[in-house]
Amino acid sequence: MFERLPPYFIALAISLTANPTSANSFTVAVTQNTTAEAPQVSAVKPQNFTQWRTALRHEAIQEGIDAKLFDQAFTGLTPDRSVIAADQNQPEFSRPVWEYLDSAVSSWRVARGKSLLAEHAKTLRAIEQRYQVEPSVLVAVWGMESGFGQNIGKHNVIRSLATLAYEGRRSAFWRTQLLAALHILQEGDTNVKGMLGSWAGAMGQTQFMPGTYRQFAVDFDGDGRRDIWNSSADALASAANYLNRSDWTLGQPWGFEVKLPTAHFDYALADGHLKKTISQWQALGVQPRDKNDSYRLSQQYATLILPSGHQGPAFLLLDNFRSILKYNNSTSYALAIGLLSDALDGNYRAPAAWPKHEAMLSRTERTELQTLLNQLGFDSGKPDGIIGINTRQAVRSFQKTHNLPADGYPNATLLKKVRTAAQQQSR
Incomplete structure (x- = not known):
């Protein structure tokens, strides 16, 4: 359903290792007594979910979470086996970049995105004025994250995060996200029933993790709630706030496709980290594939990447590309946002031929x-x-x-x- 893993999660997800949990541990009985002395958090993992939940309750109350709210959020809650299955069966991440980008810039996504640009033009202009991020970029993020709000996920976020925090792998990370989610409930932006997301806890039309939400989500429609689930204005403005605070520069391109010299070019320069000014790259024979106004950016620093090696297309990437990477640290994702935003602006041309004859590695x-x-x-x-x-x-x-x-x-x-x-x- 989702095009990618949520912000802050992709690097984490690919590093996880299997750690099956005994089926016997999936038993829960919610304790209703709010006055009993809570046990201290043990360094040793409790034997069952009930003990773990009781220790978490004590920690949450210490952080200022209302006991009644905690009990409401956990009433009848048991670990979700489907979340554990998804966590333990991460994909191999071997999908060719060209397939990913073709899907990102599909005819449906471009047509729908252009329609929504027009439909939400007034709101998007107001967001651009406040947060200094172009509408096409925000709609591209919207499209990639949730299919323009159509696919926000159906998982109970509290249940998903509790499952992941209890199950044991990266438990500290998931516990932090779970506590952040409880704070969101306490702040009144949504309720347990409305807090829906992916199996990994990414929420709403922007697929924010709870920690990301607390830092960047905004109430743009003025109803008193930061509702990234039901308010497109809040969702788009939250994405804009995220990019703005990730050093997005209004009016600067994310990058552009280039042609490399056909002979004697040092491909080791295309490591995605070496920075040179665009004029320095041009002195090495790196030229824009299409006519553009890169000359005005001649002193801007850029990095060179070859997403599919020297046989495929090449791109020069500017600082705005790195801002997208802060939203999701995946080169393929950031390229997809850049190319889709170009398409929504009417400036898209399919990249040069990909080396589709080369088999990807498992x-x-x-x-x-x-x-x-x-x-x-x-x-x-x-x-x-x-x-x-x-x-x-x-x-x-x-x-x-x-x-x-x-x-x-x-x-x-x-x-x-x-x-x-x-x-x-x-x-």
């Missing part, structure tokens, strides 16, 4: 690649199947050693070469 294959690179002396860190900075640097080092384009992009062809090198080393 999680198992990515782990194998890391293991083999380490054996060959190219330090990729602990083999976990997650392609991060260390792995990409190890891939680049291997590519340079074997006179290959050093784009740091792992695919089936690269894995085959690494396997061959490892076999030769072992002889």
Whole structure:
């Protein structure tokens, strides 16, 4: 249903490891006695959910949560097995970037987004004036997060977060989010029945985690509640506030597609971190794919990325791209927001051809690649199947050693070469 994982969660989700919980622990009896002395929080995980809930109740009351509100939120609540199943069966994150972006900039999403830009023009102009974020960007976020408010999730957020906090993995993170959700209820912005979201606790039309909500959600329609579930004005303004406080610059593009020199270009420069001014990139032969006004940005710093390696399209990314990454730390997501916002403004052209002939690596294959690179002396860190900075640097080092384009992009062809090198080393 959702295009992505919620803000602050994608990096967490891919690092989780399995930790099954005994079915015998899923028993709850809500304690109604609010005057009994609450037990101290133990460093050892309680044996059952009831004990855990009682300890949490004490902590919540210490934080100022009303006891009656806590009891109401937890009345009849049991851990949600479907949440645990979803948590323990994270996807392998091997969907090709071109499929993700094609879905993001689908004809339906663009048409619906343009219609909503017109329908909410007055509100969006007011939001832009206050928070200095373009309407097309906000509607792009709206579309990616919840299908423009159509898919906000059907999970009871308190139940989902309680399940995750009790189940044990990253329990401190989930406990913090659960307490934040209880504070939201106490502040009166919604009630338990209305606090719906994803299985991971991301809420409303902007898919804010409770901690994010408390920091960035705003009441823009003036009804006294920050209602990102039912008020599109509140949801859009909350997203705008988030981006504004993430250093968004009104009037500056997120980035643009570029053409690279056909010969002797150092692809290692495209690591997504090395900053050069646009004029410096142009001096290296990096030119806009289409005519644009990048000349006015010649002194702006940008980074270069190759989302699918040297065989695919290339992009120069400006500071606004990094603001989107603060909303969701995923390059594919941030590209989707940028390209969709361009489409809503009528400035979209499909990127250059993607290398669709290259097979993507599975999680198992990515782990194998890391293991083999380490054996060959190219330090990729602990083999976990997650392609991060260390792995990409190890891939680049291997590519340079074997006179290959050093784009740091792992695919089936690269894995085959690494396997061959490892076999030769072992002889």
